[in-house]
Amino acid sequence: MSGSIVSVGIDVASTHVDVAVSGAVLPKSCERVSNDQAGQELLAQALVPLQPALVLMEATGGYEAELACGLQAAGLRVAVVNPKMARDFAKAMQQLAKTDRIDARTLAQLAAVLAQRPDAERFVRPLSAPEQQDLAALVNRRRQLVAMQLAERQRLRLARAVARPSIEAMLQAIARQLDDVEAEMVAHVERHHGEAAKLLQQVKGIGKIAAATLLGELPELGQLNRRQICALVGVAPYANDSGTTRGRRRIAGGRFEIRRALYMATLTATRHNATIKAFYERLVAAGKLPKVALIACMRKLLTHLNALMRQAAPHAAA
Numbered sequence: 001m002s003g004s005i006v007s008v009g010i011d012v013a014s015t016h017v018d019v020a021v022s023g024a025v026l027p028k029s030c031e032r033v034s035n036d037q038a039g040q041e042l043l044a045q046a047l048v049p050l051q052p053a054l055v056l057m058e059a060t061g062g063y064e065a066e067l068a069c070g071l072q073a074a075g076l077r078v079a080v081v082n083p084k085m086a087r088d089f090a091k092a093m094q095q096l097a098k099t100d101r102i103d104a105r106t107l108a109q110l111a112a113v114l115a116q117r118p119d120a121e122r123f124v125r126p127l128s129a130p131e132q133q134d135l136a137a138l139v140n141r142r143r144q145l146v147a148m149q150l151a152e153r154q155r156l157r158l159a160r161a162v163a164r165p166s167i168e169a170m171l172q173a174i175a176r177q178l179d180d181v182e183a184e185m186v187a188h189v190e191r192h193h194g195e196a197a198k199l200l201q202q203v204k205g206i207g208k209i210a211a212a213t214l215l216g217e218l219p220e221l222g223q224l225n226r227r228q229i230c231a232l233v234g235v236a237p238y239a240n241d242s243g244t245t246r247g248r249r250r251i252a253g254g255r256f257e258i259r260r261a262l263y264m265a266t267l268t269a270t271r272h273n274a275t276i277k278a279f280y281e282r283l284v285a286a287g288k289l290p291k292v293a294l295i296a297c298m299r300k301l302l303t304h305l306n307a308l309m310r311q312a313a314p315h316a317a318a
Helices: 037-050 065-073 083-092 100-115 130-158 164-192 194-201 208-217 226-233 256-272 274-285 290-311
Strands: 007-012 016-022 032-034 054-058 078-081
Touching: 007 100, 016 037, 016 100, 032 037, 037 065, 054 065, 054 100, 065 078, 078 083, 078 100, 083 100, 130 164, 130 208, 164 194, 164 208, 194 208, 194 290, 208 256, 226 256, 226 290, 256 274, 256 290, 274 290
Parallel strands: 007 054, 054 078
Antiparallel strands: 007 016, 016 032
C-alpha cells in the first residue's frame, strides 16, 4: 500500500468515537476510543505515524470540536463536513446500512476522495485559538438565548392569565442573561480581536453582533479567495443547466448561522451603505427579484469583508 492515500474517517458520539483508516492499518485498540482527553490523546498517537492525507468527521453539534482541535494540534489535517454531505456520498456508494463503524468507514472513503481534489484545502478546518473558541461559544449562547426569548414571547401571546406571570418571569430572566452574555461577548472581542472588529465595523451594515459572529464562527475570513469564502458561507450561486435548458441559479449549503447574520447586516447595508445600496438598486432596476438582488449584495459585502481582512492580516491579529 506504499502508493495509496491514507485517509481517516471518524464517527463521533458524545461518549466515544469510531475510527476507520483507508490505506493503512489502525491498531485494534484505537478503532473505538472514548471521546475525552485520554481517548483523544491515544488516537492522536496512533494516527500521527500513519501520516494521513486527511482526517474526516461530521459536524455533530459540538461533540467533534475538541477532538478536531486536538488532532490538528498534533499536526493532522482535519476536515469537518455537513452530515448530509457524508450521507449523500454513502447513498451514491450504495451503502444503505448505517452503524457507527460503517459510517466511520464511509467517512474514510470520502476523505480519500476529498484529499485528491485540487481545492481540498477549503474542506480543512483551520486551527482555532482558545480565545476564538471562547468567542464562538459566546456567540452561540447569545443565539440560544434569543431563540428562547422568541419562543417565550410567542407563548405569552396565547397564554391564559394564570400562566402569564411564569412566562413574564422567564422573559425577564432571559433578558438579564442576554444583557450579560452580550456584554461579555463585546468585552471579549475588544480584548482579543479589537483591531479586527474595528476594521469590520468600519463597513456600514456591520455592527458589534455581526462582527463578533464573523470573528467567532468564520475564522477563514481573510484566508480564502472570494469564490472559496462565498461557497463556504453558502452565498455562491450554483448552475442548474441541462442540455439547452438554463435553470435558475441557486445558493446551497454553507454555514447557515453566518449566512443569517450576513443577511441581517446586508439589509442594513442596502439602506445605509452607499456602495451596497447602489448595487442593490441597480440589480432591481435591471429586473432582478428583490431577494435575488439581496443575495448578490450579501455576496458583494462578504467579498469586501474578506478582502479587508486579508489585506490587514498582519495588523489584525489581537
